[in-house]
Amino acid sequence: MKIRVRFAPSPTGLFHVGSARTTLFNYLHAKKRGGEFILRIEDTDKERSKPEYEENIFESLDWLGLEFDEGPIKEGSYGPYRQSERGEIYEKYIKKLFESGKAYPCFCSEDDLEREREAQLDRGEAPKYSEKCRKIDHEEDLKKIKNGEDFILRLMIEKGKEISFEDKIRGRVSFQSDGIGDFPISKGFERPFYNTACAIDDFEMRITDVIRGEDHISNTPKQILIQDALGFDRPNYAHLPLILAPDKSKMSKRFGAVAVSDYKKMGFLPESLTNFLALLGWSPGDDREFFSLGELEKEFSIERCKKSGAVFNKEKLEYINGLHIKNIDLQRLTNLCIPYLISESLIIPSHGEEEYPPAMGARSVTVDFKTADGRSINFDTLKEIVKEHQDRMTLLSQIADLSSYFFNRIEVDFDLLQWKEMNSEELKDVIDKAINIISNIDKWTKEEVTERLLQEANQYEGRGRFLWPIRAALTGEKASVGPFEVAWILGREEALKRLKQAKKSL
């Protein structure tokens, strides 16, 4: 039988990295086994569900490259894929439960229930329904319902029964029915509660494998009870360990960035996030830890998942991002960096800001830019600048800080220009030599610039004596890309201008 998995988020907030991990594992499990990955939106809570959050789910999944086979926007044979559109399906099953006598109406008020629960908690008991309304006979029930009395439906639970299931990650997990009680399954006949909708949808959508967070373990027996009452097949279960904040608690807003879209903004690559998230709870069994999504699809197996929670380690994520940045195509990297340069006002698209950000990777190469200090600069030059930083970045956003001197007017002073104990006469001499060399280079190529400057540098007892002042004069920074590359990228005119300016400061 073909495997069918689902990811079922509620659009009540921005798409969370924890959700992304669950989605990823579902996706990988389906891909590895040639199955299908279904997206189901659990938007039955009308107050908290928002269309913009649903949109954020789609965008995040798309960005991460986790394409679903069926879902909203991509209807399949088992839709609709939003719970808010599945009312008739739920009603059918809820009525069946009532008519077969497996569920009964409860007319207790919310306030009474709340008081009861608190009293139980105070006594140190597990909060559980008293089963007061279970005693009302069927005729009475029908009469009350007819009279329009408010009610919820509760599932009648058999006492002294063990409910257990085989978890793909944890092995056998079992619960006692006595600890569960007659739990509520719906408001009236129309509005199913979470466990009910979930059990019905998983069945109706032919879900074979339910892979979700550990926080759902305690929902599982309830869903199994509903499945049994309705005569549904039971899917396979796998409960993933949670992703933890550094204090080992469930990762929440307190942690800082939790939304996938936040990580995108910070300058992470989608492949870095999927790579990192895959390693949180799963490992290939050997020492490899650099994976593309495609490689994960081949390597993944649910059996190799860990049971214990994993702390989200930002440093490691950045390290992995650095690895992926080194690895990607320069053209793509440049396109990804440009928005950060623009947002820091280091460059301005000469055809107007509205050209950016364009659809990813679809940018026209003919667009030119102006630098912050008013020179014009083209895409190829930006590409060279990005290339020089490819090995230095761990976040795309770092490009702005790292390369600002390429675009801005710079300032230099004696302290910066000085190498060891050189005095200003020596420094002036070095700069004059550089000006002379640069002025006389015939072919303005990187190789030529490098060769000519290096030739001169070799005349000194330490190359730094010649090269440091030049690099400092060209960049105005203590740390930067090397002098040859900077001079070449800036171009003869700008390089000479900066050298002359430096000389004046001496």
Next chain:
RNA sequence: GGCCCCGUCGUCUAGUCUGGCCUAGGACGCCAGGUUUUCAUCCUGGUAACAGGGGUUCAAAUCCCCUCGGGGUCACCA
């Protein structure tokens, strides 16, 4: 508190099912050194763990029991 789950370096993990090859391996971080014109990259080395206690066994990180610790969950939310 009840129920459920979990427990190897600070962190992510390999090893646990199928005891011995584990004086516990890798990675991030951190520290030291090297390469280099600066910074970064890169390279080399170092740091650091089987939660504790009992068993079983010739042999236990691996099997059993207890203790301790951490987490999740207990809605007319999902």
